[in-house]
Structure formats: structure tokens, C-alpha cells
Amino acid sequence: MWTRRRVTLRPYPRGFHLITREVLAALPELGQVQTGLLHVFIQHTSASLTVSENASPDVRRDFERYFNHAVPDGWAPFEHTLEGDDDMAAHIKASVLGSSLSLPVGGGRLTLGTWQGVYLCEHRDQGGARSLVLTLQGE
Amino acid sequence: MWTRRRVTLRPYPRGFHLITREVLAALPELGQVQTGLLHVFIQHTSASLTVSENASPDVRRDFERYFNHAVPDGWAPFEHTLEGDDDMAAHIKASVLGSSLSLPVGGGRLTLGTWQGVYLCEHRDQGGARSLVLTLQGE
């Protein structure tokens, strides 16, 4: 069984955001999958996806603090500067965190750990509405 | 063909550890897959999985040295500090390295390169026993 769906998220501000519910809401078919995988892909090079702690908002703020420090906007050696100070840094952050997630499905639900959630990592100041491609497969 | 299995690893100390054998031992069905994929998912946000060099223990020690330098325990700007100095750093390391691996299967075995092995990356001082969800599919 294969299902593919394109989802457009509402625009999020720069930072890290829990989107587990939005992803699940787009795929009611997941409830019928006994064993499978959900693939989530973001069609952009300046935003990314990761799995991390789903409870404390301060964790998500610390992600933003850390990545702004590790990959500074407008880092002096950057050559690709035409699209703004946040652009090249966003490309690098996006590749470090990754453009897709594969999540196990069991018994009609994501078999995440208790504290795990799906994050949208928005690396641009004005990223706009981001598009995801969801691909669900299983039996 | 789909097989899903939950595996609990023995507790590992903080650091990087080869677990290829433990993963394979849990899935004897892999020997019957001619073409497929093995998905390995860790159900935690302070430990992670990666593929790297399977021969020299000094490589694994250097991973630990490097990541402790890149994401320092108790980094001053961190706001999420209630769970200890190693907690927020562990969440970030886990997202940089990733919570899952997809590995190709061919002719009844993982078609890894000669020098590749699966690492458990334990980012906490007392991480305890970590749970994996293994999902094998193929024909």
C-alpha cells in the first residue's frame, strides 16, 4: 500500500516548531497500516526536518540559539550573499539537519518514543509557506 | 515482505559504539531478502545513529572528542538546563547525527561498504538501555 500527498504548511517564523499533528492530520490512511514507514520530505533548501524532544519549548529555543551560533548569518567567508545574510547559513543548517525523515509505523500509528516529535526547522527570516511530500507505505 | 521488531540494547557508556552485530542478530529474516531496505530507528532524543568506520576504535573516540567540543555540555546560552549539563547538548548532537538509518539490503545481507558499520551514538552520561525499532522490507 502506497499513499503520497503534498502538504503546504502555514508560514512559521524562523526557529524550530513541532509539526507532528499537522503531518498526521494529512494522512488519515496511516491508521490502517500495521507495519510500514512514513517518509516526510521538505521541498526546500533553507528549511529542514528533525526529530527531537516534544515537551519543552525551551529545547526548541535552544536549538535556534545553538545553530545561529554554529552557522552565523553573514559569516564573512561566505561568497553566496546575494539573497541575504540568512540565506547561505540556512542552506548549511538545512543540510546538517536533513531534508527528510523516515518514521516507523506500527499498529496504525507512528511508533515514536514517548518524548519524540517532528520539528520543522525554519532557517530563514521570511521562509514563507513550506511544502512537504508525505509518502506512506506499508501493509 | 515486511518485518518489524523492537530491540532493547544493553546500556552503553557515553560515546560512539559499533552495534552492527546486535542489529543483524535481531533480524534473521534479512537473509531471505534479495533486494530491500533495513530501517533502524532510535526512540530517544539524546542518542542517535550513524554509519562510519568499523575498524579503528580511535575513530570512535575522536567522534566523542569532536562532538563534545562542537556542542559543549552546559553551554552558557542554553535555557533548558533542568535535566543536567549533558541533556541539551545531547538533543542537539542527536539531531545533527540523526535518529534513523536506511541501509540497502542485497542478496540476503546489508550491502555496506567494506569499512562501514552502524554506530550507536550515546550522548548522555547515564543514557540507560536504548530502544530501536527495526523495519525490514523487500522481496
Add this chain to the structure above:
Amino acid sequence: MWTRRRVTLRPYPRGFHLITREVLAALPELGQVQTGLLHVFIQHTSASLTVSENASPDVRRDFERYFNHAVPDGWAPFEHTLEGDDDMAAHIKASVLGSSLSLPVGGGRLTLGTWQGVYLCEHRDQGGARSLVLTLQGE
């Protein structure tokens, strides 16, 4: 439907390189997949794969600049130094960026975003010809 193919890339110099065309050329069967996933795996621990901006060569040069800064060749604390100054740094970069990609397939083509391409990330001075395992599945 499953297809698995091993591809050997021509040797690339150290740096970041667009290889979307080489990957697609190796898998003409992709044109028949209505919904599926393409898995690309690199069988090495000192080169990696990522998805990023497919237009400006300066983006790829900035990736090389940034990662050379973030993970310096011959970083003093490294213990694993026998294989050259670029070796241990290459292992770390490869794990940060990742050894595999899963890309959605729809209507007989990769459903990447407009600006997305597949990068080979060659982290060694003399990496040689790198091998990929391509696994295509779908319906």
C-alpha cells in the same frame, strides 16, 4: 516493484558536487514509478550525500569553506591520524551530512523542489571513484 543498482561515480575533487543527473541516468526504471521512493546510499565513510541548492556554484564552494572551518583537517585533539590530516575530519563531516538520501518519486520523476539537487560531498583530497547503491521501490 524493486530495483537495485550499484553505480560507480567518476572521481571528483574534494568539495561539493551536483550529481542528480548521474543518479537519474542510472535508473531509467524510475520513469515507470507512479508513487515510490529512491534510496541513494554511499558505500564510504569519508564522503557523503546531501540535498541542497542546485543553481549557484558559489553555494557549493561555501559548503566546502564552512565544513573545513567547522571540522578542521588535522584538528589537534584527533587521535586517528595515520591516514592523513583529511581522514578523521572526513569521517566526521560524512556523519554530519549522512550516508544516504531517501527521495520521493511521483508520476515517474523525483518530486524534488525547484531548487533542490543531489550533492556528492567529497571530503578527502584523493577520494577516488565512489560507489553508490541505488534502491528504487514503488508502484
